[in-house]
Amino acid sequence: MRPRQRLIERIRKRLLIRLAVGLTGVVLAMAAGAAIFVFWGVYNVSALQQHTEPVYTVLTTALDRSISQRAEEIDVPPLDQPDMQARGLSHYRDQCVQCHGAPGVARHDVGKGMTPVPPNLAHTARNRTSAEIFWAIKHGIKMTGMPSWQFIFKDEEIWDIVAFMRQMAVLSPADYQAMAASVNDQPEEAEASRRFPNADRGRLAMYGYACIACHRVPGLVGPQADVGPPLAGIGSRRYIAGVLSNNSDNMVRWLRDPTQVDPLTAMPDLNVTEQDANDIAAYLETLK
């Protein structure tokens, strides 16, 4: 190598080393910044502190894209069948008005101080497809306060709500009052026919019924609360809650009606359907 070439080579190496050191520094500084942000509690989680405009835009875009991607797979049934809207209104009045309001009806206090604010659904009905609305109701929206309703309503009932929401976009307050006055509460329907228990769905159901608010459950992420006993190893325990021998029928019985098994228990009745209890029991059985 000629001296000149050697010199160039040396300079190149030095530059590369400097670049590597510089980059490592930047990454470390960012990690330190993130750690300070998290551990010193810099981020204000107050429900009245709205995100800044750019953050808000990014989050809303992520939410819109996420919903519309997932809604593409959904087939929309006819939404103009008789009684659908009336049934939908009845569910809406029971479960949605408190956060979202209705034409001429204010949201309750729970729907006021939230960030993000629960949107006016007449506005949503104009801007989103039926499949998107169905998806949002069925699955809920993480970190917004919008619950998933799939363990409360069957798919047909969610479509009833979508049908009503489509109508709601054009209802005046007077129309809504008239429609609401003519609708009675829906009678409880008989439960759907049995199918084979599904442990995966059971795992999801334990989020859907908020079991993790009280129990630590292997395979589920949550607050690690010890209100009820941890459920690790429940599949190989002899007794359920110390009173029932542990088999799947008894587990279903316990899950559906704990206070009937033991009137003094602190585990409340959670209106678990028979099918959901079967699915949850199938998951719990795997926790050996």
Ligand code: HEC
């Ligand atoms: C505890 C309050 C609460 C209840 C009860 C509730 N929601 Fe929501 N809902 C929210 C919040 C918060 C959002 C998210 C706002 C956002 O888009 O960031 C939301 C979002 C939605 C969306 C998506 C809107 C959009 O345009 O992104 C739909 C659709 C919806 N809710 C329908 C319903 C229906 C139908 C019910 C009743 C079965 C219901 N919600 C019950 C709080 C609630």
Ligand code: HEC
């Ligand atoms: C409000 C808190 C709370 C919620 C919500 C709750 N549990 Fe419990 N659970 C308890 C308590 C407390 C006990 C102990 C009961 C006893 O021994 O009398 C218990 C006991 C149990 C047991 C028996 C445990 C053992 O060691 O024998 C099982 C299984 C169980 N819960 C499953 C569930 C499932 C599944 C859900 C959701 C569908 C759920 N729990 C929701 C509080 C709760």
